[in-house]
Amino acid sequence: xxxxxxxxPEMSVQEAETVTLSCTYDTxxxxxxxxxxxxxxxxxxILVIRQEAYKQQNATENRFSVNFQKAAKSFSxxxxxxQLGDAAMYFCAYNSNSGYxxxxxxxxxxxxxx
Amino acid sequence: xxxxxxxxxxLVMGMTNKKSLKCEQHLGHNAMYWYKQSxxxxxxxxxxxxxxxxxxxxxxxxxxxxxxxNSSHLFLHLHTLQPExxxxxxxxxxxxxGEETQYFGPGTRLLVL
Numbered sequence: 032x033x034x035x036x037x038x039x040p041e042m043s044v045q046e047a048e049t050v051t052l053s054c055t056y057d058t059x060x061x062x063x064x065x066x067x068x069x070x071x072x073x074x075x076x077i078l079v080i081r082q083e084a085y086k087q088q089n090a091t092e093n094r095f096s097v098n099f100q101k102a103a104k105s106f107s108x109x110x111x112x113x114q115l116g117d118a119a120m121y122f123c124a125y126n127s128n129s130g131y132x133x134x135x136x137x138x139x140x141x142x143x144x145x
Numbered sequence: 146x147x148x149x150x151x152x153x154x155x156l157v158m159g160m161t162n163k164k165s166l167k168c169e170q171h172l173g174h175n176a177m178y179w180y181k182q183s184x185x186x187x188x189x190x191x192x193x194x195x196x197x198x199x200x201x202x203x204x205x206x207x208x209x210x211x212x213x214x215n216s217s218h219l220f221l222h223l224h225t226l227q228p229e230x231x232x233x234x235x236x237x238x239x240x241x242x243g244e245e246t247q248y249f250g251p252g253t254r255l256l257v258l
Binding site: 035064066068073074075076077078081083122126127128129130131132133134135136137138 | 203
């Protein structure tokens with residue numbers, strides 16, 4: 032079974048600063064996909080970024096980027112120029128090419144202070 | 146409407162009630178999912194449908210009964226629930242299974258009294 036671990040229950044960052052959220056996962060598969068989702072107080076789960084394991088290049092989406100270390104099974108999310116609207120729960124998730132379910136971590140609550 | 150919608154957004158029911166949650170996706174996807182999100186627990190997959198066929202039933206109690214009449218609609222029928230079933234129920238859809246990105250609806254917050 033695959034497991035996803037987010038070791039930081041809460042993180043805080045000042046507006047305009049950079050923050051990195053950690054995620055590690057355990058799998059025996061070689062072909063899989065990793066995601067970061069954001070869940071603001073509205074509870075809508077919103078896709079932030081996606082990474083294919085076969086790609087060596089780290090995914091980026093505007094102010095969001097990942098540091099994907101396949102050998103270490105690590106998948107951290109970096110948020111640059113943090114904004115108040117970035118405050119939310121952030122979930123790391125895994126899915127294999129042959130799977131159905133997204134396997135989620137327990138989440139990291141990000142607080143953004145002015 | 147765009148994306149994935151869910152109704153109702155909030156639901157309070159007694160343990161003897163029967164109610165249904167509705168999910169509709171406007172993305173032209175072929176797979177739909179129900180997830181349960183309880184406090185302090187990771188999201189749990191409940192059911193997966195692909196092209197209206199159920200492909201996964203993740204050991205969910207029979208008091209939860211899914212229905213997928215077509216690829217755009219997914220229902221979760223609820224009966225004789227327990228207080229521990231109180232949670233946020235999230236619907237998602239994707240183009241296919243496996244590698245495809247899943248897109249979520251806003252959820253139904255359920256309280257069982």
